[in-house]
Amino acid sequence: MARVVLVTIGSLGDLHPFIAIGRALIAQGHRVLLAVPEDGVAKVRAAGLDAAPILPGYADICARLGMSPEEAAGRVLGDTNFVVDQILIPSLRSSTAALDELSADADVIAGSVFALASEIVAEKRSLPLASVVLQPMTLFSAWQPPVAPRFEIMRHRPRTAIGRGWNRTFYALARIALRRRHARQIDDVRAAHGLPPSQGAPMLDHGPVTAAFICCWSQALGKLPPDAPRHAILTGFPFFDSESGADDELAVEIQTFLDDGPPPLVFTLGSFAVASAGRFYDEAAALSRALGRRAVLLTGQPGPPRRDGDCLIMNYAPHSAVFPRASAIVHHGGIGTTGQALRAGRPQIVVPHFGDQFDNAARLKGGDVGATIHRDRFKVGQATNIVSHILTDPAIADAARRAATIIAREDGAAEAARHIAGLALTSPRAIR
Known part of the structure; x- marks a missing residue:
């Protein structure tokens, strides 16, 4: 032992x-x-x-820095030296x-x-x-x-x-x-x-x-x-995605939503980039409606799940349970989310915000599993064609399924x- x-x-x-x-x-x-x-x-x-x-914890670090959590997240996203200089070394x-x-x-x-x-x-x-x-x-x-x-x-x-x-x-x-x-x-x-x-x-x-x-x-x-x-x-x-840490049941609201209609688009910015989301979720909802698609928006914001037309808006849901039910997954490119999306065998669109997210996006694109959109270009007018292509390209669907097959053996x-x-x-x- x-x-x-x-x-x-x-x-x-x-x-x-x-x-x-x-x-x-x-x-x-x-x-x-x-x-x-x-x-x-x-x-x-x-x-x-x-x-x-x-x-x-993060709140204590923000207090030491004299910043709100949103301000600190913005500094992390905008300054590659900030984490090392202001958090790790001190x-x-x-x-x-x-x-x-x-x-x-x-x-x-x-x-x-x-x-x-x-x-x-x-x-x-x-x-x-x-x-x-x-x-x-x-x-x-x-x-x-x-x-x-x-x-x-x-x-x-x-x-x-x-x-x-x-x-x-x-x-x-x-x-x-x-x-x-x-x-x-x-x-x-x-x-x-x-x-x-x-x-x-x-x-x-x-x-x-x-x-x-x-x-x-x-x-x-x-x-x-x-x-x-x-x-x-x-x-x-190494996969784990429970919200509480225990073996959670999937919330009734999302289970019902998934069962009510065709596979939705799923949008998430993970647990950190979500603190500096800007208009990401507003554009996600508008984009889904422009494409005539249902959507799940995992916003990282506290509060009970709520419906807004064909969009279900909620704080978090286990990716391992939700991603396989998606038509495509639009996310920030964090390594945990990337792995869960590959495991689900679904096409991906990555909107990288910082760090390794750009590199993960390039790897997914190089593997024909999906596409990437610059954060500033994630708007209905500029993203609609890219998302539509991802949803309908059989080569991307095949590549996503092959990736899932590899992961299933690991x-x-x-x-x-x-x-x-x-x-x-x-x-x-x-x-x-």
Whole structure:
């Protein structure tokens, strides 16, 4: 029996895969603790797992920054440095101290790329670390560089060594910039735990305690690039999407709506981009009516479900139950939503807002599973033809079904759990 500490921060797209992996580890007979932000603790415990906070919740972070949740979301969407500068680095000292205490009897730590405390604590305690990679772009490959803002100058289909060399030069410059920006703060925390200065750049480099890279997406979204780390393993998506954390029943209102007519369009911006939705849902409703289609709008806003003509408007519904009943899914491109839409075998339209969402959109488009629309162009007049094409193109429907077939053969949570638990055999406790 391994004693595993799982570490993640961020939105539900980050939390849900770790809950899925944690449940799989327990099913395989291991002990699990999830170290998460304060506002994820209740959900983790409702899912049957032990949890402890290592970061304050989103509301507390907003209060520290003197911003409303909407203002903070707007800054995250508009400034790629904001999360690292204003959230991750300022909380690193306290989160590392909390994680260190939680890891006193651990055999292995598995943390997300952005959980910077994971590597510090694993190195201090001589524990093997599994880097859980949720987004393909965060492998930062020279063969498959991110398709996202700030990466535009990279060669995105490098056919020669010159193109790949250009991409490696870009990463080298990024490493220098990250070191200059954050090395002092990170090294101060490392020194407080008796560790020497780091030689790498945060998020781009990984120290010797990183024993595996658990890549948690499906082959349907893309295979590992040739320059993936030697210990990289592609597992498939770890799926979990309960609203409360427990095994919820589908709300009567949405079950009735789905049964009442033809498959609707489903619109969602996930759990974070929804805080800066703008007119997305107004345009979604108008677009559905212009196409003569029913629609489900998952708005992330509290309140009971309500009908507005052929639109059902509600806070949230489990994607695993709703997406297979959709005619198409229009979403922000977060990795969790992307995986659920691929699993459902339905055409997709991605309206990316920030981060990896642009890269995920490009991968879906490249796989002929759907299309992408710029956030500013998601308006009835500009989006109608694209949505109509997605709904009627048989090639897209076939590609979506093939992707679902691939995912049906995978068990990402169980596969990730097996590899993480296997690392416990290399821990000092196991060796002793």
